[in-house]
Amino acid sequence: MFASTGSRRPAPPYAASGQIGRPPNRRASRRRAWHDDPVATILAFHAHPDDEVLFTGGTLARLAAGGHRVVIVVAAVGGLGEGAIADPRTRLAELEASASRLGVARVVHLGYADSGHGPVLYPDPPGQVRFARADPDEAAARLAALIAEERAEVLLSYDPSGISGHRDHVRVHQVGARAAGLAGSVRVLEATAPRERLSVLERPARALRRLAGRNQPDDFRLVGTPRAAITHRIDVRRFAAQKQAALAAHCSQAGRRGRSGWLFRLLIALPAPVFGLLAGREWFTEPGVPPGPYRRDIP
Numbered sequence: 001m002f003a004s005t006g007s008r009r010p011a012p013p014y015a016a017s018g019q020i021g022r023p024p025n026r027r028a029s030r031r032r033a034w035h036d037d038p039v040a041t042i043l044a045f046h047a048h049p050d051d052e053v054l055f056t057g058g059t060l061a062r063l064a065a066g067g068h069r070v071v072i073v074v075a076a077v078g079g080l081g082e083g084a085i086a087d088p089r090t091r092l093a094e095l096e097a098s099a100s101r102l103g104v105a106r107v108v109h110l111g112y113a114d115s116g117h118g119p120v121l122y123p124d125p126p127g128q129v130r131f132a133r134a135d136p137d138e139a140a141a142r143l144a145a146l147i148a149e150e151r152a153e154v155l156l157s158y159d160p161s162g163i164s165g166h167r168d169h170v171r172v173h174q175v176g177a178r179a180a181g182l183a184g185s186v187r188v189l190e191a192t193a194p195r196e197r198l199s200v201l202e203r204p205a206r207a208l209r210r211l212a213g214r215n216q217p218d219d220f221r222l223v224g225t226p227r228a229a230i231t232h233r234i235d236v237r238r239f240a241a242q243k244q245a246a247l248a249a250h251c252s253q254a255g256r257r258g259r260s261g262w263l264f265r266l267l268i269a270l271p272a273p274v275f276g277l278l279a280g281r282e283w284f285t286e287p288g289v290p291p292g293p294y295r296r297d298i299p
Contacts, residue, residue: 040299041069043152043186045143045176047131047168048076048114049095050250055163055191056156057102057243058236059282059298064103065239068299071106071150072099073143075175076168079113079125085252088113088128097249101242106150110142117166132167139171140178147183154299155180159192159285161223189232189284189298195224225285232284233294240276244268 042063046052052060052072064070074095078088085091092109099107113125115132124130131139147155157176162169173190180188236243248254248268254261267275284298 039067039069040153041071041150042154042156042299043071043073043147043150044156045073045158045172045179046075047158047162047166047172049074049091049098050247050253051169052095052104053098053102053243053246053250055158056282057098057246058239058280059156059234059284060104061102061239061242061246062234062236063298064105069150070102070104071108071146071152072104073108073110073146075110075139075172076112076114076131077109079128079130080116080122085256087252090252094250094252098246101246101249103242108146110139112139115168115171117168121167131171134171134175136171136175136178139175140182143175143179144182147179147186152183152186155183155186155188156284156298157188157190159190159225161225163191163193163224165223187286187299189286192225192230192283192285193223194227194230194283196227198224225283229285229291230283231286231289231291231295232298233296234282234284234298235280235296236282237276237280240280241272243279244270244272244275 042060044052044056044060046055052074060070060072072095077091077095078086080086088109092107095107111128112131112134113128115121115130121130121132124133146152155176157180158169158173160170160173162171162173176188176190180186244267247264250264254264254268256264267279270278286295
């Protein structure tokens with residue numbers, strides 16, 4: 001299953017139905033090349049709906065505002081929990097709303113189901129495969145086909161730890177790296193967070209895990225990226241309100257019971273300047289690029 005919503009080109013053999021947004025405009029691409037305009041196509045590969053906001057929302061809004069074509073590919077949708085949060089159609093509709101608020105041109109679901117983050121990997125839901133069980137080569141081939149279809153110059157993926165250690169996030173890194181190898185000429189930037197900042201949260205997170213029964217990384221020193229190895233720090237404070245509005249589109253997450261739902265609602269309710277202070281910078285590493293002074297823009 002491979003779904004993409006809105007007006008579209010004929011789908012690849014593994015495609016299902018529905019696309020969000022516009023397929024690539026070849027005539028416009030040729031015009032840009034003729035005039036040597038630096039407008040690019042950026043394909044952002046994420047694990048689940050809402051990850052596109054949490055990890056890269058400000059960057060995507062900034063790129064779209066700069067005239068670049070931004071495409072979101074999400075690996076896994078639905079298949080866990082009960083009600084709206086388990087319904088792929090609901091989660092994809094929320095993703096469509098979030099993408100619209102960020103200025104994204106197209107959203108594609110790669111076709112997999114959420115694997116969850118606990119110690120138990122549940123059986124596959126009817127008609128889907130959990131992303132953690134997916135054949136990495138098959139998933140990479142699907143993603144590489146989208147990179148080629150979009151003629152994407154930049155692929156946004158995750159760092160080797162998946163930023164958080166979540167099994168689906170780690171698989172995003174693995175599949176993204178393989179797809180980039182198949183595509184050949186795409187530039188890869190991996191979303192991340194400073195490991196030093198995450199390690200400060202270790203004790204509170206352990207306490208929260210005990211209270212909420214959630215599975216968090218056993219060692220925060222193994223997730224994220226050391227600050228000295230990060231290549232890009234993007235200031236997205238100017239897009240804080242847009243990022244927050246996109247986060248609010250994920251109503252099923254905000255409606256969850258427990259501490260995760262409470263935290264989601266808190267982030268949505270914060271005054272935009274406060275939200276900007278908390279979520280106004282986003283980080284990336286570019287494999288093969290030596291660290292140094294932070295690069296401050298993409299592409």
